[in-house]
Amino acid sequence: MKSLSLLAALALVSYPAFAADGAKADIEKVVSQFQDALKTHDAKTLGSLFIPECSWVEALGPKGLETVRAKKPDAGPYHTSTPAKFVDFVGKSKDALDERFHDVRIETDGAVGSVYFDFEFLLAGKVQNRGAETWQMVRTDDGWKIAAMLYSSNF
Numbered sequence: 001m002k003s004l005s006l007l008a009a010l011a012l013v014s015y016p017a018f019a020a021d022g023a024k025a026d027i028e029k030v031v032s033q034f035q036d037a038l039k040t041h042d043a044k045t046l047g048s049l050f051i052p053e054c055s056w057v058e059a060l061g062p063k064g065l066e067t068v069r070a071k072k073p074d075a076g077p078y079h080t081s082t083p084a085k086f087v088d089f090v091g092k093s094k095d096a097l098d099e100r101f102h103d104v105r106i107e108t109d110g111a112v113g114s115v116y117f118d119f120e121f122l123l124a125g126k127v128q129n130r131g132a133e134t135w136q137m138v139r140t141d142d143g144w145k146i147a148a149m150l151y152s153s154n155f
Helices: 002-040 043-047 062-071 083-092
Strands: 050-060 078-081 097-108 112-123 126-140 143-153
Touching (some): 002 126
Antiparallel strands (some): 126 143
């Protein structure tokens, strides 16, 4: 009986690790879906990866801020947008789109998660922007969704 109790206790202690491992694999699928939808201009799939209330923030790196302020002197070091605007751009773009992710790191407890990576955004095969990007993820009844996106722009 004692060994059965010990086995049950060990199973309960290790459950969060198993749940997180499965969640991590599910989040990796969202990362792949995002990249595939971008390349194929699949606005419907891309839009489905975000919760409706998703936060979207672009932080300008020093060079990017200098470039923007040359045209708009009162520009701040960051601006907000929405996934809907990005999804619309992707759906309407006639140019090839790609976003290369490097050193992707995923952390999760099975309910929330974060994805952090370095990226290069390509338009028509040319790098338009690079930086670091982070997604805050939430598990929903419809699977993992992006709840917040923050990225730096170093163009």
